[in-house]
Amino acid sequence: MATILIMEDDMAIHSLIKEALELNGFNTLSAYSGTEGKLLFEQAQIDLILLDLMLPGMNGEEFLQQIRHKTNIPVIVISAKNDQDTKLELLTSGADDYLTKPFDVKELLARIHIQLRHAIKTSDDNKKEIQYKNISIDLDTREVKLNDQIIHLTGREYAILLLFLENPQKVFSRANIYESVWDEPYFDSDKTINMHISNLRNKLNLRDTNYIKTIWGIGFKFD
DSSP, X not given: OOEEEEEOOOHHHHHHHHHHHHHTTOEEEEESSHHHHHHXXXXXXXXXXXXXXXXXXXXXXXXXXXXXXTOOOOEEEEESOOOHHHHHHHHHXXXXXXXXXXXXXXXXXXXXXXXXXXXXXXXXXXXSEEEETTEEEETTTTEEEETTEEEOOOHHHHHHHHHHHHSTTOEEEHHHHHHHHTOSOOOSOHHHHHHHHHHHHHHXXXXXXXXXXXXXXXXXXEO
């Protein structure tokens, strides 16, 4: 079963999450500060991180920035901050999902299952690598390379790129992408999709190549 790192300094919320996860068969690790969480991240095999933003020692934003240089494992931010700009900024900087406090435990568990499903969906595939021109993905390590140089993607960006590489030339609507990657019904999520596509384009930026084509009035395709 997956191991989840809980980074939350509120004892009551931390205990609630820990109990719910363990009752549902997950292994848990506990951190009550950003520095403690970073130490556990470096020492243990972790499959998903639940990250509060207002942490002592090292705040959640700084922690997220540091680990995104090393891993693509899913990170779900759980925060009392509920303004749209904060959510978009966190998703842009590497979070895979964002849940606002107070939250429903059942919703948290559902989001965890979705993220873990995305993270392991290629593990049963016989292929070990996908290669498309000068882009390669190692399906075991989730390592993405462009011209043999590692590029660091968020979990969502990785899932979108994998969707494109597995279906080159196919045109995807925004609803297609959202329902495939987020695994939930599409509802007025153009802004979210556009943000992730823009980030992915920037990370795949080459002087003479724009892999992700906009098909006006329809969506996107990888060419």
